Amino acid sequence: MTANQQRIEQHIELLNRFTATPGAGVTRLTYSQEDLQARNYIKEKMVEYDLTVTEDGLGNIFGKLEGALPDAPSVIVGSHFDSVPNGGAYDGAAGVVVGLEVAALFKENNLKPAYPLEIIALVEEEGSRFGGGLMGSRGMMGLLTAEDFKTLADKDGILAVDAMADIWVNPAKAKKRDPKTIKAFLELHIEQGPILEETNIQIGVVEAIVGLTQLEVTVQGQAGHAGTTPMDRRSDALVSAAHIIAALPGIASGEGQGTVITTGRLNVFPNGANVIPDKVVFSVDIRSGKEEHVLNAVRKVEELIVQQDGNGIRTSIEQQLYIEPKELDSSIRSLLKEASDHLEIPYCSINSGAGHDAMVFSDYTACGMVFIPSKDGLSHCPEEWSDPGHLADGTTIIYEAVKRLTEAKTT
Ligand code: GLV
Ligand code: MN
Ligand code: MN
Numbered sequence: 001m002t003a004n005q006q007r008i009e010q011h012i013e014l015l016n017r018f019t020a021t022p023g024a025g026v027t028r029l030t031y032s033q034e035d036l037q038a039r040n041y042i043k044e045k046m047v048e049y050d051l052t053v054t055e056d057g058l059g060n061i062f063g064k065l066e067g068a069l070p071d072a073p074s075v076i077v078g079s080h081f082d083s084v085p086n087g088g089a090y091d092g093a094a095g096v097v098v099g100l101e102v103a104a105l106f107k108e109n110n111l112k113p114a115y116p117l118e119i120i121a122l123v124e125e126e127g128s129r130f131g132g133g134l135m136g137s138r139g140m141m142g143l144l145t146a147e148d149f150k151t152l153a154d155k156d157g158i159l160a161v162d163a164m165a166d167i168w169v170n171p172a173k174a175k176k177r178d179p180k181t182i183k184a185f186l187e188l189h190i191e192q193g194p195i196l197e198e199t200n201i202q203i204g205v206v207e208a209i210v211g212l213t214q215l216e217v218t219v220q221g222q223a224g225h226a227g228t229t230p231m232d233r234r235s236d237a238l239v240s241a242a243h244i245i246a247a248l249p250g251i252a253s254g255e256g257q258g259t260v261i262t263t264g265r266l267n268v269f270p271n272g273a274n275v276i277p278d279k280v281v282f283s284v285d286i287r288s289g290k291e292e293h294v295l296n297a298v299r300k301v302e303e304l305i306v307q308q309d310g311n312g313i314r315t316s317i318e319q320q321l322y323i324e325p326k327e328l329d330s331s332i333r334s335l336l337k338e339a340s341d342h343l344e345i346p347y348c349s350i351n352s353g354a355g356h357d358a359m360v361f362s363d364y365t366a367c368g369m370v371f372i373p374s375k376d377g378l379s380h381c382p383e384e385w386s387d388p389g390h391l392a393d394g395t396t397i398i399y400e401a402v403k404r405l406t407e408a409k410t411t
Contacts, residue, residue, distance in 0.1 A: 001109055002343075003101050003395035009388045011097040014041060015081070016089040025086040025382030026093075029154075030124040030135075031059065031163035038081050039167070042096060042121045049103035051119060057174025058139040059123045059164060063099075065106060067116040067406065073183035074118040075405045077102050077398060080125030080136060080357060087126075088384020090190045094372075096121045098188040098395045105399050113406035115183055122357055129154045129163075131283075132214060132320035137357035141364060142176030149174075155267065179364035184332060184405050185357075188370045188394045190386045192354050194377030202390045203397065204350030204371035205336045209359050211294045211325035212287040217244070217305060220314045223270065223278035234276055235312025238268055241280040244305055248284065251300045259288040259297055260353070289351060291324045326359045332368030332401070339400035345393050354379075368401070370394050 018037040021027040028034040042061055046053045051063030061081075064074065079095020099119035106117060122140075127133030130152050138144050149171070152160040161171055191197075196204050221237035245263045252261040262285045269279040286297045305315045333349075340347040350371055358367040372390040376383070 001105060003105065003392040003399060005388050005392035007104060008097055008101050008391055008395060011045070011100055012089055012093060012388075012391075015093045015097070019083075021086055025384075026083045026089055027085050027087070028081065028083040029085075029129040030082045031129070031160065031167055031169065033167070035059075035082065035123070036167040039121075042081065042100070045100050046103065046119060049100065049107045051103055055169065055173070056140060056177075057169075057171045058136055059167075059169035060136045060140055061121040063103060063119040065103065065113060065117040067113045069114045069408065072115045073181050074116040075113075075183050075402055076118045076120050076185045077187070077402060078120030078122065079187050079189060080122040082124050082126050082128060084126050084128050084380045086382060087380050088378075088382060090374075090384050090386050091192065091379055092125060092189075094190055094386065094391060095188045098391070098398055101395045102399050102402055111403070114408035115406040117402060117406055125357055127214070127321070130160055131216065133355060134321065134323070134357055134360050137360035139174070140177050141179070141360060143360070146174065182361070182365040184329075184366045184368070185361040186332070186368050186370075186398055186401060187356060187358055188372065188391075188398055189354075189356060190374045190379060190384070191350070191371040192374050192377075192379035194374075195350060196348075196371060196373035197375065197377060199348065201346050201348045202373060202387075203340055203345055203347035203394060205333050205340070205347055206328055206352050206369035206371060207333065207349050208289065208325055208327045209352040209354075209356055210287045210289050211291045212285065212321070212323055212355050213294055213298060213319060214321040215284040215286070215298070215301070216318045216320050217241070217282050217284055218316045218318075219244075219280045219308065220316075221278050222276070222312050224276040226274040226276055229276060236276050237280045237313065238277040240308040240313045240315070241266070241282055244308060245282065247304055248301065251297055251304065252286075255288070255293050255297050255300070257288060257290060257293050258353075259286070259293045261286050261297060261301070287353065289325055294324075323355065323359050326362045328358065328362060328368055329366035332366050335401045335404060336368050336370055336397060339397045339404075342400065343393070343396060345397065370397055
């Protein structure tokens with residue numbers, strides 16, 4: 001039995017509609033009305049596929065098919081359902097849809113697993129609303145403190161707990177998931193880069209995920225009149241921020257070895273055409289396959305920022321996320337490759353330059369990821385697209401691996 005491509009396409013198409021920016025890609029921020037619409041759709045489908053639906057205190061969604069073995073740990077399949085601003089229809093959503101399709105196949109084939117199957121849809125992987133990223137998985141595994149969470153707010157000052165209340169997510173349900181209740185985590189994701197398309201191989205079995213950090217930099221200066229303040233009397237926060245940002249590509253290429261640095265978010269205050277900016281807040285995202293390069297780059301970026309201090313300028317840096325490179329489980333990688341061989345679907349091994357919730361889960365359980373090609377290597381933009389045939393093949397591979405992992409004999 002192979003995955004139903006039409007059903008998969010329909011899920012993608014419907015989830016794609018839950019966006020705050022119709023016609024300009026998917027913008028589905030965590031705890032927004034679009035989150036609520038997608039959440040309701042995912043839960044409805046989970047019920048249709050005979051799963052028992054629950055939400056945890058962060059609003060992560062779980063659909064469970066009980067196993068025959070008492071108190072056995074679950075095999076979890078899924079991904080995240082938030083998006084970046086003006087992103088695509090596949091990043092995260094594809095992996096959630098794969099989970100739904102695996103559940104549909106279990107139902108259609110009347111499969112009764114020995115180990116429970118859990119389909120998961122995670123919140124705030126991107127960090128687009130509350131910063132940092134991987135919040136759903138980190139919160140689920142107890143890595144966010146209740147204290148941190150109480151004061152967590154978006155850029156408009158809206159507290160996460162208030163945004164949750166608006167869509168009936170209940171933080172009082174927060175409870176750390178016991179790692180002993182998880183046997184494995186599998187995720188299909190689009191590659192988000194050009195390698196699979198260029199090599200014309202439709203499946204990538206992920207070996208490792210890059211290490212990454214995200215800094216939030218604040219540059220504080222002095223506001224003033226744009227027409228009357230002489231150039232030598234200014235403490236312009238934006239000019240200082242621009243010096244820093246313009247030097248980042250040089251630090252990345254100097255470090256080499258595939259190190260990348262990006263500023264993707266920048267807020268200027270008070271943001272008036274005739275006012276000298278008194279404050280700029282921007283992100284610095286640093287990644288590399290080797291931890292030493294991430295650490296070196298962080299040090300150099302910090303030195304660069306501190307050099308701007310003086311003449312009325314003060315800088316500060318908050319590290320919002322740090323996660324070292326992670327290798328995925330070798331036995332799950334072998335299982336995914338065996339399933340691909342068996343189905344005669346060509347595959348290769350690949351590394352991920354994007355962060356994924358599997359980075360968090362891999363400290364607690366065996367994790368595996370399958371990539372499918374991204375058209376023109378594009379992602380985090382409205383043009384993001386993957387072939388539904390590849391998505392269906394990837395789903396069948398995950399389904400075969402899940403069948404094996406939920407059987408009584410495997411340990
Ligand atoms: C998520 O897409 C990330 O890599 O930041
Ligand atoms: Mn993403
Ligand atoms: Mn993603």
